[in-house]
Amino acid sequence: MELLKKKIVEEGVVLSDQVLKVDSFLNHQIDPSLMQEIGRAFANRFRESGVTKIVTIESSGIAPAVMAGLELGVPVIFARKRKSLTLQDDLYTEKVYSFTKKEESEVSVSRRLLSPIDRVLLIDDFLANGEAALAMARIVEQASANVAGIGIVIEKAFQNGNSKLKEKGYQVESLARIASLKSGFVEFID
Numbered sequence: 066m067e068l069l070k071k072k073i074v075e076e077g078v079v080l081s082d083q084v085l086k087v088d089s090f091l092n093h094q095i096d097p098s099l100m101q102e103i104g105r106a107f108a109n110r111f112r113e114s115g116v117t118k119i120v121t122i123e124s125s126g127i128a129p130a131v132m133a134g135l136e137l138g139v140p141v142i143f144a145r146k147r148k149s150l151t152l153q154d155d156l157y158t159e160k161v162y163s164f165t166k167k168e169e170s171e172v173s174v175s176r177r178l179l180s181p182i183d184r185v186l187l188i189d190d191f192l193a194n195g196e197a198a199l200a201m202a203r204i205v206e207q208a209s210a211n212v213a214g215i216g217i218v219i220e221k222a223f224q225n226g227n228s229k230l231k232e233k234g235y236q237v238e239s240l241a242r243i244a245s246l247k248s249g250f251v252e253f254i255d
């Protein structure tokens with residue numbers, strides 16, 4: 066997606082060989098018109114996939130997921146990282162290990178929001194090692210529903226998330242694929 070790549074080049078800050086900061090449009094401040102285009106791009110890629118629901122993880126996945134949900138006309142669920150006052154029982158819960166943060170966390174979705182007839186599009190802001198996407202996919206499996214595909218805003222293709230997800234047979238669509246962040250520069254794949 067050319068508009069997204071342009072935004073990454075203009076506003077992204079390469080913090081290290083591994084980490085790209087995009088706080089000005091995705092992870093802290095949000096650019097609504099860019100997000101609308103991101104939603105359209107996901108919808109175009111998954112329009113024929115029979116999607117009935119979208120699942121993402123709070124917090125940065127929510128904006129792109131909502132825009133995709135608006136385009137596809139389906140509800141959006143965000144898996145919660147902390148148990149809320151109103152969300153305590155009847156949860157599907159999965160562990161997510163972050164290699165970046167070196168910590169394990171849990172994500173949960175209410176059982177009443179997913180059913181076996183659902184075809185679920187998983188959306189996330191970043192794909193690094195794929196652990197967050199795999200945890201969402203396991204939640205969908207727990208509900209005996211199906212994964213319709215996985216949509217990623219920014220993929221760090223030099224990490225192994227994409228191959229782990231494709232090994233499991235999932236269709237992965239990334240709107241910007243980064244080959245390298247070496248020497249402070251963002252290098253894209255195609």
Ligand code: G4P
Nearest residue numbers: 084085087123124125163164165191192193194195196197
């Ligand atoms: P993985 O799920 O693909 O294995 O990724 P990983 O554990 O490495 O990522 C943990 C968190 O860090 C996720 O956000 C992920 O989106 C984010 N992240 C990973 N690599 C980058 C990067 O290069 N730049 C930025 N900006 N974020 C990155 P999170 O902790 O769930 O945060 P949030 O969704 O609440 O913002």
